[in-house]
Amino acid sequence: MAADFAPHVLRLLLGAVYDTDKTQWRELEQLQVSIGQYLAKIGLKLHLDKDQGLAYVTQPASDEDEYDASQPDLPRLMRRHQLSYELTMLCVALRYHLDRFDQAATDDTRRCFVTRAELRQQLELFARPTTDEAKASKQLDADLKTAERLGFLRTTAPDKTLDPEPRYEICRLVTALISNAKLLEVRDQLRQHLAGPASAELPDEESSEPTFPSL
Incomplete structure (x- = not known):
């Protein structure tokens, strides 16, 4: 039984x-x-x-x-995933957005929402230089789908009278899988990479990007 x-x-x-x-x-x-x-x-x-x-x-x-x-x-029942550079940045943006939401909250509201446009604006702070906007947009859409599959995001119906952009709820799981220490570590790594000499190359993903478990 x-x-x-x-x-x-x-x-x-x-x-x-x-x-x-x-x-x-x-x-x-x-x-x-x-x-x-x-x-x-x-x-x-x-x-x-x-x-x-x-x-x-x-x-x-x-x-x-x-x-x-x-x-x-x-x-192994649960696989560990090596996050790409772009998906790592998205996770950092989600956690940062959620932290700001919690700091500004005036009640017990837990649900935090974000639009695709807001995420793209945040990601521009750490984006690799590119002239191919169509490719960057396609990459973001792919990363959003992966983040949703891993349980970081949940798609919600957008209010098209206010904003036609897709709207997402940031799931609290992102705070468990990305600790404050890891958030700061990744953020500082990205800043150092992007602040380096223009000719310097970013370290490859396999060696420089953090690994998070999936559920």
């Missing part, structure tokens, strides 16, 4: 859970210890962030502090 918390474990394995689902969130809080203990037995870790109102599961890798060396060598 399945454990009482089995539906919650399976839901977490599909992606992040938010406190906007009040019933599920309340049950997650009540069963947090049991769920965490069960997941630990199979090499996974439960994260429940009450401040951000989200819960998610990760599979610590051998090079991470949370990795349990006493565990047998388990197959």
Whole structure:
């Protein structure tokens, strides 16, 4: 017979859970210890962030502090993704936009929205020099789709009477996968790259860009 918390474990394995689902969130809080203990037995870790109102599961890798060396060598359930230069910049922009939203918030509102135009304007601060605007626009659209697939964004219906641009909700998961320290590190790296001599080349993506787990 399945454990009482089995539906919650399976839901977490599909992606992040938010406190906007009040019933599920309340049950997650009540069963947090049991769920965490069960997941630990199979090499996974439960994260429940009450401040951000989200819960998610990760599979610590051998090079991470949370990795349990006493565990047998388990197959990877959750792949780690090497972010491209452009997608890294998008993640930085999302986190920066969300932080500004939280700092300016005057109530308990958690939902933060951003348009494609606003993101493109922010990304211009770190963009590689280019004269091919069509290619840059196509790259942004591709990165937005990837960010949505990874759980950083959620497409919402735009208010075309105000702005015809696509509108997105920034998911709180981005604050969990990109810590304040990592945000500052990536931002400073990008600034240093772009402030270097005009003839200097950026380090290749494989060696210079951070890796984040996917859910």
